[in-house]
Amino acid sequence: MNRIDIIIIGGGVSGLLCARELSNSGKRVVLLERQALGKESSWAGGGILSPLNPWRTPEPITELCRWSQTTYPHLAKELHASTGIDPEWLPSGLIFLDCREIEVAKAWADRRATRYESMAINDIERIEPNICPAADYSLFLPDIAQVRNPRLLRALRTDLQHRGVELLEQHPVDQINIERGRAVSVVVNHQTFTAQDYVVTTGAWSGLLASNSGLPELPIMPVKGEMLIFNAPQGLLKHMVLSEGRYLIPRKDGKILAGSTIENAQFNKGITEAAFEALHAFATSLLPALRQSNIEKHWAGLRPGSSNGIPTIGPHPDVSNLYFNCGHFRNGFVMAPASARLLANHVLQQTPIVSPEPYLPETKM
Ligand SMILES: Cc1cc2nc3c(=O)[nH]c(=O)nc-3n(C[C@H](O)[C@H](O)[C@H](O)COP(=O)(O)OP(=O)(O)OC[C@H]3O[C@@H](n4cnc5c(N)ncnc54)[C@H](O)[C@@H]3O)c2cc1C
Incomplete structure (x- = not known):
């Protein structure tokens, strides 16, 4: 194999976007994925491009979200043009139903010059005639967008293939x-890979990989989330809706996602009857017409949980050529473009897009 500049381990949205950033700079990148690309948390997520309570989100997460939110429409457009696969970036807006913190939320939106509308029940009925809001204090943020995860992941894969990035599936590290404070190799399927730099983007498995490599364990733990998708007719719901911590997401073709549960189940990704019942009851009580739609799929994913949701991005303090980009918990899709750019800033020794301190691995160990 030719000289490799950078090995990326893990092919979810974090790894794929890091590969794109680093190959853009002319580096020869090889990505090693233990199974098929983009089939774990990144595939399982809802693709909402905002934290669920943005006014309560720690500043380091907000910073990455803000950068990504301006980048996403261009990224989606570029990927669509280069691959023919539309990631369906859609500014469908998010309605926070029965928002008990409405004054805090409005003050936050004012500070950030974010557009919003506070809504009474009849306002909601006007824009979403099929849903049943319970209370008279809801907030609508019309600029919150979504992407369709499987499509974005497929587009990234094709785009990277066009760029000549080597994507090696079934390659578990x-x-x-x-050795002596430097990463020197990884051995996969009896083959040794060496590179100048190594990047870990293994999501919920990042702590495991660190400890298997003799490093202090990173505090990243799997947090299971289950989702349902309804085969709903087009137009039943137009905006994303959040209520009591759960949400509905209408896709471009009319299908509606209902999510999600939060459960500590270690690395067990099994789906449960209890989660099905809870999500189904939530979805059909909010949008009763969904009772007529069948459920296309029920699945679970493992979020890369971290104590405050702030991801780990940057070089390992004791291994100078080993970098991490992981632990994005519930906001890994929205933070992905900014996280990948910040990671690339570290590797390429560029001026960082945001202050790097809050994300550095040494602050997490
Ligand atoms: C139900 C649910 C809903 C969500 N909704 C949203 C949302 O609406 N908005 C949002 O922003 N975020 C959401 N998230 C969170 C988001 O999906 C994640 O934070 C993000 O996808 C993490 O991406 P990742 O690439 O770091 O991890 P992953 O997508 O899990 O990718 C890690 C990859 O590494 C591979 N790997 C692991 N170990 C090894 C190894 N040893 N060798 C090689 N490869 C390895 C895995 O196979 C996997 O492909 C949601 C998550 C879930 C589960």
Whole structure:
């Protein structure tokens, strides 16, 4: 194999976007994925391009979200043009139903010059005639967008293939070999890969990979989330709706996602009857017409949970050529473009897009 500049381990949205950023700078990048690309948390997520309570979100997360939110429409357009696959970036807006913190939320939106509308029940009925709001204090943020995860992941994969990035599936990395403060190789399927730099983007499995490599364990733990998708007719719902911590997301073709549960189940991704019942009851009580739609799929994913949801991005303090970009918890899709750019800033020794301190691995260990 030719000289490799950078090995990326893990092919979810974090790894794929890091590969794109780094290959853009002329680096020869190889991505190693233990199974098929983009089939874990990144595939399982809802693709809402905002934290669920943006006014309560820690500033380091907000910073990455803000950068990504301006980048996403261009990224989606570029990927669509280069691959023919439309990631369906859609500014469908998000209605926060029965928003008990409405004054805090409005003050936050005013500070950020974010457009909003406070809504009474009859306002909601005007824009979403099929849903049943319970209370008279809802907030609508019309500029919150979504993307369709599987499509974005497929587009990224095709785009990287066009760029000549080597994407090696069924390549599980058990450990990173480290000698005298430098990562020197990884061995996969009896083949040794060496590179100048190594990037870990293994989502919920990042802590495991660090400890298998003899490093202090990163505090990243799997947090299971289950979702349903309804085969609903087009136009039943136009905006994303959040109520009591759960949400409905209408896709471009009319299908509606209902999510999500939050559960500590270690690495068990099994779906449960209880989650099905809870999500189904939530969705059909909010949007009764969904009782007529069948459920196309029920699935679970493992979010890369971290204690405050602030991702780990940057070089390992004791291994100079080993970098991490992981632990994005519930906001990994919205933060992905900014996280990948910040990671690339570290590797390429560029001026960082945001202050890098809050994300550095040494602040997490
Ligand atoms: C139900 C649910 C709903 C969500 N909704 C949203 C949302 O609306 N908006 C939002 O922003 N975020 C959402 N998220 C969170 C978001 O999906 C994640 O934070 C994000 O996808 C994490 O991406 P990742 O690439 O870091 O991890 P992953 O997508 O999990 O990718 C990690 C990859 O690494 C591979 N891997 C692991 N170990 C190894 C190894 N040893 N060797 C090689 N490869 C390895 C895995 O196979 C996997 O492909 C949601 C998540 C879930 C589960």
